[in-house]
Amino acid sequence: MTGPLPALPARAFCLIRHGETTANRAGLIAGRLDVALTEAGREQARALADREWPQPLALFTSPMARARETAALGFSHCPATVLDGLRERDWGIFEGRPLAELPRREDTPDNGEGWAEMILRVHAALTDCIRQAGPALPVIVCHSGVIRATRLLTGQPDVGQRAPNARAIHYRPLPGGTPLTHKEEIDEL
Numbered sequence: 475m476t477g478p479l480p481a482l483p484a485r486a487f488c489l490i491r492h493g494e495t496t497a498n499r500a501g502l503i504a505g506r507l508d509v510a511l512t513e514a515g516r517e518q519a520r521a522l523a524d525r526e527w528p529q530p531l532a533l534f535t536s537p538m539a540r541a542r543e544t545a546a547l548g549f550s551h552c553p554a555t556v557l558d559g560l561r562e563r564d565w566g567i568f569e570g571r572p573l574a575e576l577p578r579r580e581d582t583p584d585n586g587e588g589w590a591e592m593i594l595r596v597h598a599a600l601t602d603c604i605r606q607a608g609p610a611l612p613v614i615v616c617h618s619g620v621i622r623a624t625r626l627l628t629g630q631p632d633v634g635q636r637a638p639n640a641r642a643i644h645y646r647p648l649p650g651g652t653p654l655t656h657k658e659e660i661d662e663l
Contacts, residue, residue, distance in 0.1 A: 480597050481655060482627050483604045484647040487612040489621050490548070491637040492540040493518040498639065501573050505565035505586075508539045515544070518640035522548030525642070525661070532607035535615040536560040544640060545615040554615070555606065559599025562617035563592050579622075579633065596623040613642075628656035 493515030497504035511519065522544075533554040535545040538561055545554040566586025568575060582588040587595075599620075603612045614620075621643060622633035628645055629652070637643060638660065645656040 479593065479627055482597065482600055482624075484655065485604050485612075486644065486646050486656075487600065487604060487607075487614065489624060489637075489643045489645070490522065490544070490613065490615045490641065491618055491621060491639055491643075492536075492538075492544040492615060493547075493640045495540050497570075503565050503568050503571050503573055503576055504540075505562055505569040506538075507569050511540055511543050515540070515639060516547060519544040519547035522640060522642075523550065527613070528611050530610040531613045532603070532610040533613050533615070534560065534603045534606075536562065536617060536620070538562060538617070541615045541617065548615075548640070549613070555603075557599050557602060559595050559602065560614060560616045560620055563587050563589075563619040592619065593623045593626060596620050597627055600624065600627070625658065628658065629654035630658065 493511045495504060495509045495511055495515055497507065497509040499512055531552065533545060533549050533552045535541045535554040535556055537556050537558055542556065564587040566583035568577060568583050577583055579589050603614055618636050621637040625633050642661040644659045647656050648654055
Protein backbone atom coordinates (compact mmCIF):
# COMPACT_ATOMS: atom_id res chain seq x y z
CA MET A 475 0.00 0.00 0.00
CA THR A 476 1.42 3.40 -0.91
CA GLY A 477 1.03 6.44 1.28
CA PRO A 478 0.24 6.61 4.98
CA LEU A 479 -2.23 4.16 6.47
CA PRO A 480 -5.43 5.50 8.00
CA ALA A 481 -5.29 6.02 11.75
CA LEU A 482 -7.29 3.89 14.17
CA PRO A 483 -9.15 5.59 17.01
CA ALA A 484 -6.97 6.18 20.09
CA ARG A 485 -8.76 3.53 22.14
CA ALA A 486 -7.72 0.27 23.73
CA PHE A 487 -9.00 -2.90 22.09
CA CYS A 488 -8.22 -6.62 22.17
CA LEU A 489 -7.83 -9.09 19.29
CA ILE A 490 -8.00 -12.87 19.65
CA ARG A 491 -7.13 -15.26 16.86
CA HIS A 492 -9.56 -18.21 16.73
CA GLY A 493 -8.58 -21.56 18.26
CA GLU A 494 -6.54 -24.12 16.34
CA THR A 495 -8.26 -25.42 13.20
CA THR A 496 -7.89 -28.53 11.09
CA ALA A 497 -6.11 -26.37 8.49
CA ASN A 498 -3.70 -24.96 11.12
CA ARG A 499 -2.87 -28.48 12.25
CA ALA A 500 -2.34 -29.67 8.66
CA GLY A 501 -0.28 -26.60 7.64
CA LEU A 502 -2.78 -25.47 5.00
CA ILE A 503 -3.90 -22.02 3.83
CA ALA A 504 -7.46 -21.64 5.07
CA GLY A 505 -8.38 -18.08 4.06
CA ARG A 506 -12.11 -18.07 3.34
CA LEU A 507 -12.50 -21.84 3.68
CA ASP A 508 -14.80 -22.50 6.62
CA VAL A 509 -12.57 -25.01 8.40
CA ALA A 510 -13.49 -26.47 11.79
CA LEU A 511 -11.77 -26.09 15.13
CA THR A 512 -9.85 -29.11 16.34
CA GLU A 513 -10.57 -30.45 19.81
CA ALA A 514 -7.38 -28.70 20.93
CA GLY A 515 -8.78 -25.49 19.39
CA ARG A 516 -12.01 -25.91 21.34
CA GLU A 517 -10.01 -26.37 24.56
CA GLN A 518 -8.02 -23.21 23.75
CA ALA A 519 -11.28 -21.33 23.22
CA ARG A 520 -12.80 -22.65 26.47
CA ALA A 521 -9.69 -21.49 28.36
CA LEU A 522 -10.55 -17.89 27.41
CA ALA A 523 -13.51 -18.13 29.80
CA ASP A 524 -11.12 -18.76 32.70
CA ARG A 525 -9.24 -15.47 32.40
CA GLU A 526 -10.21 -12.20 34.07
CA TRP A 527 -11.70 -9.78 31.55
CA PRO A 528 -12.26 -6.08 32.15
CA GLN A 529 -15.90 -5.19 32.43
CA PRO A 530 -17.76 -4.08 30.56
CA LEU A 531 -16.62 -5.64 27.30
CA ALA A 532 -18.22 -5.71 23.86
CA LEU A 533 -17.61 -8.91 21.87
CA PHE A 534 -17.23 -8.92 18.09
CA THR A 535 -16.41 -11.80 15.76
CA SER A 536 -15.67 -12.67 12.17
CA PRO A 537 -18.50 -14.48 10.38
CA MET A 538 -16.25 -17.51 9.81
CA ALA A 539 -17.33 -20.58 11.83
CA ARG A 540 -13.91 -20.99 13.52
CA ALA A 541 -14.10 -17.46 14.95
CA ARG A 542 -17.79 -17.68 15.91
CA GLU A 543 -17.23 -20.98 17.74
CA THR A 544 -14.18 -19.57 19.55
CA ALA A 545 -16.24 -16.56 20.67
CA ALA A 546 -19.14 -18.76 21.82
CA LEU A 547 -16.90 -21.13 23.80
CA GLY A 548 -14.73 -18.43 25.34
CA PHE A 549 -17.45 -15.88 26.09
CA SER A 550 -20.64 -17.86 26.61
CA HIS A 551 -22.02 -15.09 28.85
CA CYS A 552 -21.61 -12.39 26.20
CA PRO A 553 -23.43 -12.20 22.85
CA ALA A 554 -21.13 -11.48 19.90
CA THR A 555 -21.76 -9.02 17.09
CA VAL A 556 -20.73 -10.56 13.76
CA LEU A 557 -18.94 -8.19 11.36
CA ASP A 558 -18.13 -9.28 7.83
CA GLY A 559 -15.08 -6.99 7.69
CA LEU A 560 -13.33 -9.16 10.30
CA ARG A 561 -13.15 -12.21 8.02
CA GLU A 562 -9.81 -13.66 6.90
CA ARG A 563 -8.16 -12.66 3.65
CA ASP A 564 -9.36 -14.37 0.48
CA TRP A 565 -6.28 -16.19 -0.83
CA GLY A 566 -8.10 -17.19 -4.04
CA ILE A 567 -6.51 -20.12 -5.85
CA PHE A 568 -4.10 -20.77 -2.96
CA GLU A 569 -6.76 -21.74 -0.42
CA GLY A 570 -6.42 -25.32 0.74
CA ARG A 571 -2.79 -25.50 -0.43
CA PRO A 572 0.23 -25.94 1.88
CA LEU A 573 1.46 -22.83 3.71
CA ALA A 574 4.78 -23.23 1.87
CA GLU A 575 2.95 -22.16 -1.33
CA LEU A 576 1.62 -18.92 0.17
CA PRO A 577 2.40 -16.05 -2.23
CA ARG A 578 4.03 -12.81 -1.12
CA ARG A 579 1.58 -10.79 0.98
CA GLU A 580 1.85 -7.83 -1.41
CA ASP A 581 0.76 -9.95 -4.41
CA THR A 582 -2.92 -10.26 -5.22
CA PRO A 583 -3.71 -13.94 -5.76
CA ASP A 584 -5.89 -14.94 -8.71
CA ASN A 585 -9.53 -14.76 -7.59
CA GLY A 586 -8.37 -13.36 -4.23
CA GLU A 587 -8.19 -10.15 -2.23
CA GLY A 588 -5.37 -7.62 -2.48
CA TRP A 589 -3.37 -6.74 0.62
CA ALA A 590 -4.12 -3.01 0.38
CA GLU A 591 -7.84 -3.75 0.09
CA MET A 592 -7.67 -6.01 3.13
CA ILE A 593 -5.89 -3.37 5.21
CA LEU A 594 -8.62 -0.83 4.41
CA ARG A 595 -11.35 -3.40 5.15
CA VAL A 596 -9.78 -4.24 8.51
CA HIS A 597 -9.41 -0.54 9.35
CA ALA A 598 -13.12 0.03 8.67
CA ALA A 599 -14.13 -3.04 10.70
CA LEU A 600 -11.96 -2.15 13.72
CA THR A 601 -13.17 1.44 13.66
CA ASP A 602 -16.75 0.14 13.59
CA CYS A 603 -16.09 -2.23 16.54
CA ILE A 604 -14.59 0.59 18.58
CA ARG A 605 -17.52 2.88 17.75
CA GLN A 606 -20.15 0.24 18.56
CA ALA A 607 -18.41 -0.73 21.84
CA GLY A 608 -18.99 2.70 23.37
CA PRO A 609 -17.23 2.77 26.76
CA ALA A 610 -16.80 -1.05 26.83
CA LEU A 611 -13.55 -2.75 25.82
CA PRO A 612 -13.87 -4.09 22.25
CA VAL A 613 -12.81 -7.77 22.25
CA ILE A 614 -12.56 -9.03 18.68
CA VAL A 615 -12.27 -12.70 17.66
CA CYS A 616 -10.70 -12.82 14.22
CA HIS A 617 -7.84 -14.28 12.15
CA SER A 618 -4.09 -14.10 11.71
CA GLY A 619 -4.39 -11.90 8.61
CA VAL A 620 -6.59 -9.40 10.46
CA ILE A 621 -4.02 -9.23 13.26
CA ARG A 622 -1.19 -8.71 10.77
CA ALA A 623 -3.09 -5.87 9.10
CA THR A 624 -3.79 -4.38 12.55
CA ARG A 625 -0.09 -4.37 13.35
CA LEU A 626 0.52 -2.09 10.38
CA LEU A 627 -2.50 0.06 11.24
CA THR A 628 -1.10 0.60 14.75
CA GLY A 629 2.30 1.68 13.44
CA GLN A 630 4.24 -1.55 14.00
CA PRO A 631 7.25 -1.74 11.63
CA ASP A 632 6.07 -5.02 10.06
CA VAL A 633 3.35 -7.67 10.25
CA GLY A 634 5.31 -9.86 12.66
CA GLN A 635 4.86 -13.56 13.26
CA ARG A 636 1.59 -15.46 12.96
CA ALA A 637 -0.44 -14.74 16.09
CA PRO A 638 -0.90 -17.60 18.56
CA ASN A 639 -4.29 -19.26 18.65
CA ALA A 640 -6.83 -18.16 21.28
CA ARG A 641 -4.56 -15.69 23.10
CA ALA A 642 -5.54 -12.13 23.90
CA ILE A 643 -3.52 -9.48 22.08
CA HIS A 644 -4.08 -6.10 23.71
CA TYR A 645 -3.60 -2.83 21.86
CA ARG A 646 -3.21 0.17 24.13
CA PRO A 647 -3.05 3.71 22.71
CA LEU A 648 0.22 5.62 23.02
CA PRO A 649 0.73 9.39 23.19
CA GLY A 650 0.97 11.04 19.78
CA GLY A 651 4.14 12.10 18.01
CA THR A 652 5.46 8.73 16.83
CA PRO A 653 4.38 6.38 14.05
CA LEU A 654 3.48 3.80 16.72
CA THR A 655 -0.10 4.57 17.80
CA HIS A 656 -0.78 1.52 20.00
CA LYS A 657 1.39 -0.82 22.07
CA GLU A 658 0.83 -4.53 21.37
CA GLU A 659 0.90 -6.92 24.34
CA ILE A 660 0.23 -10.65 23.96
CA ASP A 661 -1.08 -12.44 27.07
CA GLU A 662 1.32 -14.96 28.52
CA LEU A 663 0.01 -18.45 29.15
